[in-house]
Amino acid sequence: MAEHNESGKNAEEQAAEWLKSKGYEHLESNFRHGHAEIDLIMKYKGLLIFVEVKYRSGTGFGYAEEFVDATKRKLIIKAADQYIHQIDWHKDIRFDIVGVYKDRHGNLNFKSFEDAFY
Template identity: 50%
Template structure:
């Protein structure tokens, strides 16, 4: 597996751990619908949260969250719509980004709530 794929996989696992500590229940990982993928689907009370995880090892090209493009956000929303319909969800939803910056001294996690609005 390429190093960037391994970094991304580890970032998703770390994001799931972080969210569990904050009281979220992880319902799905890497949920796919057509050409779209949602990294994490979580629930906290009556709130369903679709989470895009971005992990980077440096900021030379920008912060991790800056790599969520308009196109990516639209694909996530399309997959979320399918998830909501197939799971018959009738409560609130939110789209978040968990940005993880990994460095030699550790990592920084930033949870950006309601990131697509």
């Protein structure tokens, strides 16, 4: 696996643990539907939450939330629609972005963008 893929996978695992520490329930990772993928599917306070995780080793090229473009959002929504249908969900949903940033000391920091798009 390429190093950037390994970093991304590790960031997704760390983001899931971070969200669980805040009371979220982890339902799925890397849910795929066609070409679309949802990094994390969580449940929190009655909401079904679809989370796109973006890893950045720095902010020189931009922030995590800037890397979820319209095409990526459409793919995530398409996969979410499939998941909602698959589990027969009839309550509210939310789309979040979690930025995972590595500081100059190698520590990971997290920034959550709740209700980032729809």
